[in-house]
Amino acid sequence: MTLSAAITGVGMSDIGRKTGRPAMLHLAEAARRALECAGLTRDDIDGISTYPGKADNSPGMSPLGTGEVRNALGLRTRWHSAVPDGPSQMAPIQVAAMAVATGQARHVLCFRALTESSSQTATQRASIPGAGRARLGGWYSYLVPANAMSASNWAGWMAQRYFHEFGMTREHLGLVATGQRAFAQANPSAVMRTSLTMDDYLGARMISSPLGLFDCDVPIDGACVVIVSAADAAKDCAKAPLTIEAMGAALGSQETWDQRADLTTMGAHDSAADMWKRTDLKPADVDVLGLYDGFSIFVPFWLEAMGLCGHGEAKDFIAEGNIGPGGRFPVNTGGGQLSGGRLHGFGLLHEVCTQLWGQASGRQVDGAKVGACGMGGGFIAGSMLLRRD
């Protein structure tokens, strides 16, 4: 089965830390590059979507909504949407795929823009939900007031349980972090490109046990644009269309970080399992992966969710060298968010597409034809399988 939708272009701004550059300039640069990649013009774009929409719940987390971007770029659209509640940061891409497949639009500009690096101050940390609010509501009102303020805490306790059940150690996560840094060293747009050894990893300060500094992704300023096109319209684009072979958005547990019965699994497992039900392809057919690495521990969780290995087997799968440079199933070949910067999943998808187009100079996976992408951690998850024919 295949959706009548394809990715036809991707573009990323010059991302960085403390750029001081307004989000809209990052966005415009990413949009220009994505259109150039696709061989399209502004007037071809007739749809726009984003996650989560303009939001002020955490500093710099989402400074731009569809309205401002439509205005700034002078877009005339037939369809637009922002998705705060959906299957992860991937939601705008999944929704765009459904929009083009049902004829609502031909070419949808999907974007994600962040200024978390420039917005961060001593008293305003990035990714602390509810910062500055007098009173908290919603799921995080049961976490943040208990001083479980950071996703590193929530990921930390998932990692601790996983370590306890399956004998994973920090060295396994160190292989994820150092392997992705090695990839980043071959990616000029990654923000962290100095070498990272296992000793560096193990010697870094603890953030929320068992997760240390290099288990956490890096807040950045930047924007990324992905263009989703109807299958027939995609044929006219500059590059071979990357067909959306299947996607998954299932979620079988509560929307919070402490109630899932088995915290050695997460929403990823539900969404990826559902994705595989919609395709004849198998995990063994995958050539390259982009797996959400807001924290290193999400990578082994996603490996198991994607069916590349069994539950509890990811530590051995990683130790056998499967996911790093030269591995059979290379993951986050641009450095991921750990070394490339936190573009909330869009950067990971950008890299998978770059690989499938054979343009990942210096880190190219030979003959990559099928890519898998998983975005989100905890209860947040969306999965996608891309195919280049």
Add this chain to the structure above:
Amino acid sequence: MRPLPELTPENTAFWTGGAEGKLMIAFCTDCAHAIHPPQLICPKCWSDKVETRAVPGTGTVYTFTVNHQPWAPGMAVPFALAVVDLDGAPGARVTAEVVNADPDSVAIGQAMKVGFLNIDDVWFPQWEPAR
């Protein structure tokens, strides 16, 4: 200063039960399902006959983390956070701020008991080793 939860019809019992030293959890009176975080409808059977009642205030550490990073001005670190399976409320867990214990002594399987910290109109459950 820690952020305070907004008090609502569904959560007021949970956040104020500590005034009487009680940990109040929501239960469905039709199917007995323990509901946490509390809500007005039972997610299992859709009954609106939800009531809160005191549970023993003890539980077992399902997992934990030791936080070393000060996320807010004045936050004293390190401290332990645990996810505690509640006695008397099968399937329900709470995120637990651990007090009166060496953070590095917290372990999966450890027995815990609740106490409360009052700030303004909220009684925060805090947890310490039961022995």
